[in-house]
Amino acid sequence: MKIKNLKAIFLYGLLVFLAFGCKDKEEYKEITPLEKLESYFKENLWNASVALDQLNKTKNIEEKKEFFLKARMFFKSSESILAFVDASNYGYLNQPNILKIKEEDFTDVKIDQPAGFQVVEELLYDDEMDSIILNKNVEIISSRLKLIHKNQTLQFLKTHHILWILRDAINRVALTGITGFDSPVLENSLEESKTVYKSLKEILTIYENEFKNKEIYKNWLSQIEISLTFLDSANFEKFDRYTFIKDHTHKALEIWKETVNDWKVEFPFKQAINYEVANLFTNVTFNINYFTDQKGNPVATDKVALGKLLFEDKSLSNDKRISCASCHKQELYFTDGVSKSPKTTRNSPTLFYAALQKGFFHDKRTGSLEGQIVDVVNNPNEFHLSLNDLENRVLENPEYVNAFKNVYQKEIDNHLIRNAITSYIMSLTPFNSKFDLNMQGKEQSLSEREINGFNLFMGKGKCATCHFAPLFNGLVPTQFKESELELIGVPKSKDTIHAVIDDDLGRYNIYKTEERKFFFKTPTVRNIEKTAPYMHNGVYTTLEEIVDFYNKGGAKGLGIELEYQTLPFDKLNLTNKEKEDLVLFMKTLTDKF
Incomplete structure (x- = not known):
């Protein structure tokens, strides 16, 4: 009986083991990297929303600030993933505290009030904090985070997406993170950048098994630790951004x-x-095809050479007295050296790096270089021709006829003419300035004061929050899809005692949007030493005057009240030496040609 009972017990136990053992296998199957990544991502989103809810529950101001910082750090831990998988929501949550205006056409203009962490930061640290408005904005962010937490999946991500996430995050820290772009009041940028780097370590740990060469994985972890230590080396104003980008960002890349x-x-x-x-x-950092609809190589040598001939040809204007080169003289770094170009109301901007942006003319009225050429050709104050007339002028020249056949294997038409001129302009991206050569490691010629000037530009001076490196124009990293318009309040004259705003309404003239009065596109600072006079109206003639204008706080600092000024109102409080160093740095951006 005992043996039979033992057999029965054994059989019963075996059945139980098989039943529950299979169930355990099913329940405790190995978690995939994507599941781990999604868990990490959603945990941070949820913790950020919880911290914001706690912010609203407490009445203690210091506790509110503490919960805000917690929420912000959890958000930054999720930033690299969120910015990639849901750029729209990331942009909403991290947008500057200025009106968001979208102008599709005259019948479709959308104006949205700002929301997100930057808005809350400014409200929370305002001396006259409005609790009702603050609570409302905090609720908006918390609700948005919970919505993303509930609905966003990462299961569609492939291995190449993970690599995109890593690279975007590295570039974002270097080009906006360490500049104070998204922490305008607290200047908590270095702590936030450390949080981002720690999140990259988490992502890499999750994907450790993807590495066939484990040394590369170890190098990642080592470099991240070295970068974290460097980010901890100084406060916001004293941080050496030059060394960080040169020795840390580039090493990570x-x-x-x-x-x-x-x-x-x-x-x-x-x-x-x-x-x-x-x-x-x-000069090979940017993919030029990303900025044009042209097929093939838009900067092929033969296309560029043909475009240069057309660019300098006065016979292509109505009276055959001006060419593109009349207002964009090569010896003047493709400007004309006057406050306002003849028969126009604005300063002639440089064409260096003009191709690397998303929007053209001071008021950003065209979206492509070819569109800009059409505008110049049709403008009665410039070429004053129709596109058909332009085509006929080119057809009259046998040399052009042969050249177009050789370059395009097609007959001449106005589209190809614009295509060729555009190719020439797209070739004007040398990246061979003193600063570039030092960043590339080809020279060690920057002085301590020039490096300090760059660090001021990227930090205390707030310049890089509008003039984003490496182009130092308004093209916003890391998606590079938008060139910003800003209202800084350019005065009509140099009179600082009785300053008045310039008459030019800028972007307003395109769609008549009231909130866009006096808005202009952010130009490049590259080659600024050679492109005076400055601003759209050429009001300033020296870099020292430019620095002084910004140091005062733009229009507000001159006593001009503009409701929608995007430039921070506060004075920069730069010392005389700091202002001099800023100018010294800007002069290192002069290209050689």
């Missing part, structure tokens, strides 16, 4: 390139920044 090869990833398409580069300051 080198390891990223090695990771691409190690993971054997092939990207389905190219982005704004080429995959082959690990330096943000070279």
Whole structure:
């Protein structure tokens, strides 16, 4: 009986083991990297929303600030993933505290009040804090975070997406994170950048098994730790951004390139920044095809040469007295050196790096270089021709007829004419200034004061929150899809005692949007030493005057009240030496040609 009972017990136990053992296998199957990543991502979103809810519950101001900082750090831990998988919601949550205006056409103008962390930061640290408005904005952010937490999945991500997430985050820290772009009041940028780097370590840990060469994985972790230590080396004003980008950002991008090869990833398409580069300051950093609809190589030597001939040809204007080069003289770095170009109301901007933006003319009225050429050709104060007339002028020249056949294997038409001129302009991106050559490691010629000037530009001076490196124009990293318009309040004259705003209404003239009065596109600072006079009306003639204008706080500092001024009202409080260093840095951006 005992043996039979033992057998029965054994059989029963075996059945139980098989039943529950199979169930355990099913319940406790290995979690995939994507599931781990989604769990990490959603946990941070949820914790950010919880901290915001606690902010609203407490009446103690210091506790509110503490919960805000917690929420912000959890948000920054999720930033690299959120910015990639849901750029719209990321942009909403991290937008500047200025009106968001979208002008599609005359019948479709949308004006939205700002919302997000930057708005809450300014409200919370205002001396006259409005609790009702603060609570409302906090609720909006918390609700949005919970909505993303509930609905966003990461299960669609592929290996190449993970690599995009890593590279975007590295570039975002370098080009906006350490500048104070999204922490305008607290200037908590270095702590936030450390949080982002720690999140990259988490992502890499999750994907450790993807590395065939474990040394690359170890190099990642080592470099992140070195970068974290460096981010902890100084406060916001004293931080050495030059060394961080040169020795840390670029090193991380080198390891990223090695990771691409190690993971054997092939990207389905190219982005704004080429995959082959690990330096943000070279003439091959940007993928020029990202900025044009042209097929093939838009800067092929023969196209560029033909475009240059057309660019300098006065016979293509109505009276055959002006060419593109009349207002964009090569010896003047493609400007004309006067306050306002003849028969126009605005200053002639440089064409250096003009191709690397999303919007053209001071008021951003066209979206492409070819559109800009059409505007110049049709303008009665410039070429004053129809596109058909332009085509006929080119057809009259046998040399052009042969050249177009050789270059395009097609007959001349106005589209190809614009295409060729555009190619020439797109070739004007040398990246061979003293600053670039030092960033590339080809020279060690920057002085301590020039480096300090760059650090001021990227930090205390707030310049890089509008003039984003490496182009130092208004093209917003890291998606590079928008060139910003700003209201800084350019005065009519140099009179600082009785200053008045310039008459030019800027962007307002395009769609008549009241909130866009006096808005202009942010130009590049590259080659600024050679492109005076400055501003759209040429009001300032020296870089010292420009720095003084910004140091005072723009229009507000001159006593001009503008409701929608996007430039911070506060004075920068730069010392005389700091102002001099800023000018010294800007002069290092002069290209050689």
